[in-house]
Amino acid sequence: MSILFECEYQGLRYAGLDLPVAGERQTLYRVTEGRLRELFLAGGGPQAVRDALAATAETVEVDAEDPELRFLPPLLPTGSNNALVTGFMGTHRSKFPAPPAPDEPFHAPNWLIKGFGSWLKTQGEPLTVPASSVALLEEPEVALVFVNDDEGVPHYAGYTFANDLNDIGLHQQNPWGWTPYAKLCDTSMTPWLFLGEPPATVTGRIVIERAGATAWKGDFACGGDAIFQRVPDMVDNLFSYPAMRRPGLVNYLLLGSDKASWHDGFRIADGDRVTFHLESHGVVLSNEIAYAPAVERAASAGFAAFAPASAAG
Structure with missing residues (x-):
């Protein structure tokens, strides 16, 4: 490779x-x-x-x-921050009752904006999440990397791997409304850009350590063969939107994840270390989870300065 x-x-x-x-x-x-x-x-x-x-x-x-x-992270524009991290949801075959028929029409999966490229973390850096998180879920995913030319035409550069950490507990409370909040957890990405077609199969192990000891471990698979939808259709549909074709933009597209520790009943805690051993590709992605301290009434304190004198009492 x-x-x-x-x-x-x-x-x-x-x-x-x-x-x-x-x-x-x-x-x-x-x-x-x-x-x-x-x-x-x-x-x-x-x-x-x-x-x-x-x-x-x-x-x-x-x-x-x-x-x-x-x-x-691969091709990250650190000066202009002209990069976007987005992801697809509900893509893996394990989440569907049956595999798609060869002639089945394409149905676009749910999609979300994860954040700017500058928000990405990489190997060894802590992943910060709200201290109010309900139940965290690590998600090993393939990330496709595209660069737009000066005319806005997307060019595929290669692929890498990411941990799309999210608060699945919050998502479960309101799947149709709170998922964007649930995704406001840091995302990590390997720095290695694999120069080739998107992988059909990626296999490996997840190991979660607590206080230096293994607290949970499990196997995972991702890549085109594990995905219900056809990856070229997913990509073509997304790039049909002009906002994704802004000149010079670097797009990181996360292809979705299979079930992992949360589905097995495990609950990630502050200070846990989550490691993906991407054995099929010989790389590792490892990050410690860090709960961010709560900010007390940050917005309302700012609004107080604009309150009428009579309201201030």
Whole structure:
């Protein structure tokens, strides 16, 4: 599998070829923000992108575990924040009574906006959730990465993996109204951009640790073969909306998740560590859950400044 990644090192942006290996030196290629996007839009396919990077004159050699090395979500525009994270819901076959017939008409799944690209966390960073969360659910998902050209035409760059953490307990209380609130939990994403078609099958294990010990574990599967709808139809339908085709926009599309720890009766707590071992692809995504302290009457305190003098008493 061909892989690219971007990172920051000593205040500068670099790109790398292939997965870093612990204990080995890694060659990084100096890039400016948007350089990889330009290479993908230039055409020529994944190999042309890799060849262009390999020809970069300015390089550094670093240890893969250097503390100054900070990996970034794939193609993230850190300057302009012109990136959007969205996701599909109810896509996996395990949530439907029967697989679709080959000639079954396409029915678009539910869809939601998760947030801006700058909201993404990556490997090792804490995932912050409201302290008022009812019941959290980790969701291992395939994330497709698209970059729009200057005319707004989306170009597929590759795929990576994400944890679409959400408050399923809140969602269950009001599935038709509170799901957007339930999704306002941090999302993590691996920095590795796999240069190829969306995967048919992704397999691995979820391990949730509490106080350093395994509290829950289970297997998972995702990818095209696990999804009820046809992925090209899902993508084509979404990009039929002009808002998704804004020039220069980077789109991260989360394809949905199967059942996980919540469905098994487990409840994630503050301080738990959730780790996805994506064994089919040789990568790991691990994050600690952090409950955010409540903000006392933040909005109403601001409104008080605009209250009429008589109302202030």
